[in-house]
Amino acid sequence: MSKQSWPEVPNEPCCTPLVREPLTADWAGGLARMFKALGDPVRLQLLSRVASHAGGEACVCDLSVGLDLTQPTISHHLKVLRETGLLECERRGTWVYYWVVPSALAQLSAVLGPTDLNADQLDTAQLGTTARAVLA
Numbered sequence: 001m002s003k004q005s006w007p008e009v010p011n012e013p014c015c016t017p018l019v020r021e022p023l024t025a026d027w028a029g030g031l032a033r034m035f036k037a038l039g040d041p042v043r044l045q046l047l048s049r050v051a052s053h054a055g056g057e058a059c060v061c062d063l064s065v066g067l068d069l070t071q072p073t074i075s076h077h078l079k080v081l082r083e084t085g086l087l088e089c090e091r092r093g094t095w096v097y098y099w100v101v102p103s104a105l106a107q108l109s110a111v112l113g114p115t116d117l118n119a120d121q122l123d124t125a126q127l128g129t130t131a132r133a134v135l136a
Contacts, residue, residue, distance in 0.1 A: 023111070030085075030107075031107060031108065031111055033084050034084045034085065034086060034104065034107070034108060035108070036084075037080050037081055037084040037086060038086070038108075040077065040080075042067070042069065042073075042074075042077050043077045043080060043081055045067070046063055046074070046077055046078060046081065047081060047086060047087065047100065049062075049063050050063065050087060050098045050099060050100055051100045056099050056100065057097050057098060057099035058097065058098055058099075059095045059096070059097050059098075060074075060075075060078070060095060060096045060097070060098065061095055063078070063098070078098065084104075085101055085104045086100065086101060086104050086105070087099065087100060087101065088101055
């Protein structure tokens with residue numbers, strides 16, 4: 001048997017370098033829960049309705065108009081959006097007012113967009129307690 005000699009290969013990287021930090025397992029899990037919540041057409045409509053209101057917040061009484069759903073069903077969908085950190089709310093008298101959490105949308109956009117943001121650069125300080133737990 002003869003020994004074969006292999007030609008010298010230049011010391012160059014075989015792949016292109018990463019341009020941003022890949023998702024960690026925990027970060028991917030939190031984002032997946034948000035995307036899953038938005039995978040329901042009713043929840044996507046509700047989030048859109050809240051974001052479309054002047055001032056960035058909407059009363060629950062305005063959100064149910066035009067949806068052929070019962071109030072408990074709408075409340076359930078709003079709860080899911082709150083638990084995933086996409087919405088926050090506050091009770092004012094009889095009504096509950098909702099607003100979109102901008103930093104949660106920034107998290108989703110950063111993953112989908114061609115930016116070079118990493119987890120440390122995203123502002124999670126404004127996220128609610130539940131959202132921090134989901135994204136942690």
